[in-house]
Amino acid sequence: xxxxxxxxxxxxxxxxxxxxxxxxxPKDMALSLVLEATEVLEHFQWKNGKEMEKYVRSHKGxxxxxxxxxxxxxxxxxxxxxxxxxKAFEAKMKKNEKKYPVEKAKGKYTKxxxx
Amino acid sequence: xxxxxxxxxxxxxxxxxxxxxxxxxPKDMALSLVLEATEVLEHFQWKNGKEMEKYVRSHKGxxxxxxxxxxxxxxxxxxxxxxxxxKAFEAKMKKNEKKYPVEKAKGKYTKxxxx
Amino acid sequence: xxxxxxxxxxxxxxxxxxxxxxxxxPKDMALSLVLEATEVLEHFQWKNGKEMEKYVRSHKGxxxxxxxxxxxxxxxxxxxxxxxxxKAFEAKMKKNEKKYPVEKAKGKYTKxxxx
Amino acid sequence: xxxxxxxxxxxxxxxxxxxxxxxxxPKDMALSLVLEATEVLEHFQWKNGKEMEKYVRSHKGxxxxxxxxxxxxxxxxxxxxxxxxxKAFEAKMKKNEKKYPVEKAKGKYTKxxxx
Numbered sequence: 001x002x003x004x005x006x007x008x009x010x011x012x013x014x015x016x017x018x019x020x021x022x023x024x025x026p027k028d029m030a031l032s033l034v035l036e037a038t039e040v041l042e043h044f045q046w047k048n049g050k051e052m053e054k055y056v057r058s059h060k061g062x063x064x065x066x067x068x069x070x071x072x073x074x075x076x077x078x079x080x081x082x083x084x085x086x087k088a089f090e091a092k093m094k095k096n097e098k099k100y101p102v103e104k105a106k107g108k109y110t111k112x113x114x115x
Numbered sequence: 116x117x118x119x120x121x122x123x124x125x126x127x128x129x130x131x132x133x134x135x136x137x138x139x140x141p142k143d144m145a146l147s148l149v150l151e152a153t154e155v156l157e158h159f160q161w162k163n164g165k166e167m168e169k170y171v172r173s174h175k176g177x178x179x180x181x182x183x184x185x186x187x188x189x190x191x192x193x194x195x196x197x198x199x200x201x202k203a204f205e206a207k208m209k210k211n212e213k214k215y216p217v218e219k220a221k222g223k224y225t226k227x228x229x230x
Numbered sequence: 231x232x233x234x235x236x237x238x239x240x241x242x243x244x245x246x247x248x249x250x251x252x253x254x255x256p257k258d259m260a261l262s263l264v265l266e267a268t269e270v271l272e273h274f275q276w277k278n279g280k281e282m283e284k285y286v287r288s289h290k291g292x293x294x295x296x297x298x299x300x301x302x303x304x305x306x307x308x309x310x311x312x313x314x315x316x317k318a319f320e321a322k323m324k325k326n327e328k329k330y331p332v333e334k335a336k337g338k339y340t341k342x343x344x345x
Numbered sequence: 346x347x348x349x350x351x352x353x354x355x356x357x358x359x360x361x362x363x364x365x366x367x368x369x370x371p372k373d374m375a376l377s378l379v380l381e382a383t384e385v386l387e388h389f390q391w392k393n394g395k396e397m398e399k400y401v402r403s404h405k406g407x408x409x410x411x412x413x414x415x416x417x418x419x420x421x422x423x424x425x426x427x428x429x430x431x432k433a434f435e436a437k438m439k440k441n442e443k444k445y446p447v448e449k450a451k452g453k454y455t456k457x458x459x460x
Binding site: 264 | 349388414
Binding site: 002006007010011017018019022023025027030033037038040047052053065067070071072077078081083085088089090091093102105106107109 | 119120121122133135149151171175178179180187189196200211212220
């Protein structure tokens with residue numbers, strides 16, 4: 001079991017032990033979230049098709065590390081902005097169900113505004 | 116309780132109901148992760164100081180929506196790449212403990228390479 | 231005088247000498263453009279107010295290097311997609327003049343959709 | 346002829362007519378540069394191979410628009426930070442010549458740190 005709140009607690013404990021809350025305003029946290037997400041993306045630069053698949057298998061640990069960094073900021077932002085991310089996710093999925101009704105969206109990657 | 120695996124299951128159920136797995140190669144998922152992270156960041160464009168704080172309070176729902184989208188891709192990528200994100204997070208936090216030892220990093224935002 | 235076409239020629243000559251055109255599909259070029267843009271942004275992480283201003287003055291060369299990398303991809307993409315970026319810029323500025331008419335937009339950072 | 350300084354002048358004239366300099370601190374400009382770069386990237390989401398090539402041909406105008414937006418921020422930042430982007434580009438290309446010597450880098454997309 002990996003409770004979401006555990007992520008938050010660990011991230012915040014790490015942050016507070018270093019007295020970093022003073023730097024964690026929402027804008028710089030959002031900026032950090034973007035920087036970490038692009039580090040995930042960087043793994044895929046210039047790689048396509050079979051080569052990409054092979055790369056993913058042989059670099060799973062490195063990619064996992066970058067995803068964990070994204071998670072860190074997601075957890076820290078949710079905590080600081082007092083967002084219940086579990087509820088937010090449930091709510092967003094319900095919105096998405098309406099934006100992308102199965103009968104219209106099935107097998108298409110079209111954006112909901114153009115469905 | 117909000118188990119991490121619940122996020123994954125919900126995200127994957129949503130995806131599979133729409134037959135979207137065919138589009139979800141790792142590169143396009145990583146790309147989507149970046150696009151959603153930048154939608155979080157967009158909320159903070161041109162806003163600073165007290166104005167930003169006020170904005171955050173009055174737009175909590177919108178920001179939560181964007182964070183939920185980031186979470187969606189994090190959950191989908193972890194599932195497809197067979198990454199146990201909870202373990203990955205634990206492991207990364209341990210690395211970070213070493214990169215940023217409390218006695219050196221306390222109160223500083225300096226990158227570990229320059230500590 | 232620094233003609234735009236000069237940028238393109240230099241970027242393409244650099245690329246072709248290394249036989250890299252084979253990797254330069256539009257998607258990976260756009261991805262590289264984003265990665266370089268985030269390297270510009272990374273300079274500003276955790277820095278605000280006077281500290282940011284001071285940092286900008288003392289790191290002008292590093293920031294210039296990153297902007298040059300963004301320019302590289304802009305030039306390469308324009309060349310490969312056969313986009314006349316000078317004309318595109320002129321055209322976009324005219325659209326922006328209409329989206330943000332001076333009398334409405336003056337002194338406001340509001341997005342045109344909400345003006 | 347499309348002199349680089351022309352881009353800067355036009356971008357700055359547009360900005361100043363709207364009295365927007367007050368918002369254009371370097372951090373928010375860098376943030377805007379990233380947001381516009383990701384709008385270029387968004388065009389390529391879920392598109393690969395022949396489909397991507399076809400998309401590029403049929404959406405050249407839209408992509409050109411987004412590249413022009415990236416250019417806008419590049420020009421505005423260079424101006425405000427008093428960076429001569431033409432010189433910066435020349436200098437960076439010389440560094441890249443050394444990082445990626447033709448004999449080592451030819452036909453490989455390997456990062457210079459691993460060449």
